[in-house]
Amino acid sequence: MISKLSHVSIYVLDQSSAREFYVNKLGFKIHTDAPMGPDTQWLTVTPPDQPDLEIAIMPVKEGMTFTKESAKAMRTLIENGTFGFGVFECHDIYATYEELKAKGVKFKKEPTKEFYGIEALFQDDSGNWFSLGQKN
């Protein structure tokens, strides 16, 4: 019986720029940083209050899980903001929004009251979208 999710992947255009974004802007912690082939690391980060969920920051490039064609197609989709990868929770969305905005994070939707809580939408440095939520 499956008991929990331990790893999830986020595909990014540039692994080193994504490291800066997830660690220095979002405040995530590096869990694992191990070499995985030329110019690529197995890089996982964890949200501050969830140290057992590793988010693998996976660069989209040929020779990983991608062919040349599929890598090109995937990069275009990411750049165009096609993917919404998940929902992050925070204790105080107004404070989190103000801090991330001050750090240059791009928001598509400012904190807004919805029937399920307060929600904002932001984009990572590659173009992936995330919901930022505070429950009612």
Add this chain to the structure above:
Amino acid sequence: MKLKEYPKIYLYKRVVHAKMYIDKNFFEALNLNLVSDEATFSKFHFIRLFKTIYSLTPHQYLRKVRMENAKFLLAQGHSITGACERSGFESVSTFTSLFKKENGTTPAVYRQLKLALRNEMKFQPNHFIPNCFAAVNELKKSNFEEVA
């Protein structure tokens, strides 16, 4: 309710500004007066608002940021004295006892464990990469092949 209609957003901006001031200057000899001045609040009002937003007092938050930075430096191989000084702690003895209280181990043992882990990541990366990714990158044979 949209953000622009939120009545106290100007308060948030000031408290967030003070929090970011701590994040940027934690290694200095900060005191609460300096930080509350940064937020242009009275000390009492500032502590109350800060705790409402971050569930920690500014002092507790400053200590947490300093401890996290010290742990990061120790894991990178800095000496205990170096990590202590570069994180804003007043003395090595204060740092060491606080470290042990909060992390259940001494800075020396923590540093040793983290450096061993770092070496293992560097020289035996396949110990850390799940098979589904490692097999694709030919770092090791997939377990699935062994079963088949």
